[in-house]
Amino acid sequence: MSRELRGACFCNTVQYTVEDSFEYAMICHCSQCRRTTGSAFKPFAGIKRGKLRLTAGDAALLVHGDAEGNDTHCGACGSLLYSVVREGKYLHVAMGSLIDAPSIRPTAHIFVGSKAPWFEITDALPQYDELP
Numbered sequence: 865m866s867r868e869l870r871g872a873c874f875c876n877t878v879q880y881t882v883e884d885s886f887e888y889a890m891i892c893h894c895s896q897c898r899r900t901t902g903s904a905f906k907p908f909a910g911i912k913r914g915k916l917r918l919t920a921g922d923a924a925l926l927v928h929g930d931a932e933g934n935d936t937h938c939g940a941c942g943s944l945l946y947s948v949v950r951e952g953k954y955l956h957v958a959m960g961s962l963i964d965a966p967s968i969r970p971t972a973h974i975f976v977g978s979k980a981p982w983f984e985i986t987d988a989l990p991q992y993d994e995l996p
């Protein structure tokens with residue numbers, strides 16, 4: 865059993881726990897991730913869907929998309945919490961919504977081909993124009 869990490873939105877209405885057993889983590893620079901977060905990029909970590917459990921705020925969720933592919937936000941404050949991906953089998957947890965630090969670290973920059981021109985990547989992680 866791996867340990868459980870806590871996560872929450874900005875206003876704390878939505879809270880979750882997720883197993884610290886992420887399979888991959890990357891930093892996405894695509895325009896969708898920039899707009900859903902309002903940031904230069906989105907660090908996310910992938911895990912099987914069943915390993916995240918909502919502990920508060922189910923009724924407040926704002927889901928943009930459908931059951932097999934969506935961005936799930938808090939409907940009260942708008943924070944992006946996670947995205948449902950890969951035919952609904954995986955979640956990409958927005959790492960900024962984690963309260964506890966996960967064991968995993970992002971290993972690559974992806975969709976660098978469409979990154980914001982005003983942001984410069986200054987670390988040594990590998991960069992991919994799209995996916996690795």
Ligand SMILES: [Zn+2]
Nearest residue numbers: 873875938941
């Ligand atoms: Zn909220």
Ligand SMILES: [Zn+2]
Nearest residue numbers: 892893894897
């Ligand atoms: Zn993206």
